[in-house]
Amino acid sequence: MTERASSTDRDVEHHQLLAHGCQNDHFTVPGHPRCPACGEPQEKTLDLTKKTGIVKTWTRVAATPPGVREPNTLAIVEFALEVDTVSMLGGTIEQVSLGEQVRPVYIDTLRDADESVRQGANQSWGGFRFEPVSPDE
Numbered sequence: 001m002t003e004r005a006s007s008t009d010r011d012v013e014h015h016q017l018l019a020h021g022c023q024n025d026h027f028t029v030p031g032h033p034r035c036p037a038c039g040e041p042q043e044k045t046l047d048l049t050k051k052t053g054i055v056k057t058w059t060r061v062a063a064t065p066p067g068v069r070e071p072n073t074l075a076i077v078e079f080a081l082e083v084d085t086v087s088m089l090g091g092t093i094e095q096v097s098l099g100e101q102v103r104p105v106y107i108d109t110l111r112d113a114d115e116s117v118r119q120g121a122n123q124s125w126g127g128f129r130f131e132p133v134s135p136d137e
């Protein structure tokens with residue numbers, strides 16, 4: 001296991017949604033050893049947990065694999081950063097619409113571990129889904 005992977009495990013434990021960035025402030029979720037935009041190493045992280053993003057597009061999957069909720073609504077959410085934006089794919093808590101503001105919410109169990117081909121005590125089943133931010137917040 002690489003150093004990057006073990007730091008990601010720790011992040012999940014603390015329930016942070018992290019974007020990974022290079023020295024040129026290009027960020028991605030998930031991270032890569034090298035920045036897809038410029039090839040520099042991704043050496044810094046940015047916590048998106050308390051930020052809100054915008055729904056760029058979404059889809060509802062009606063026929064899902066074993067252990068995955070059905071239907072499963074997924075959205076691509078874009079977060080505005082200081083220099084650039086970062087987009088990520090994630091499930092949603094409820095129905096969302098284009099352009100809607102959403103925030104990440106930690107979910108202990110994203111899918112049924114008993115139905116997964118990836119088994120083992122070290123597997124984490126938690127992660128983030130997006131929920132709409134009401135206008136008065």
Ligand SMILES: [Zn+2]
Pocket residue numbers: 022023024025026035036037038039040
């Ligand atoms: Zn870069």
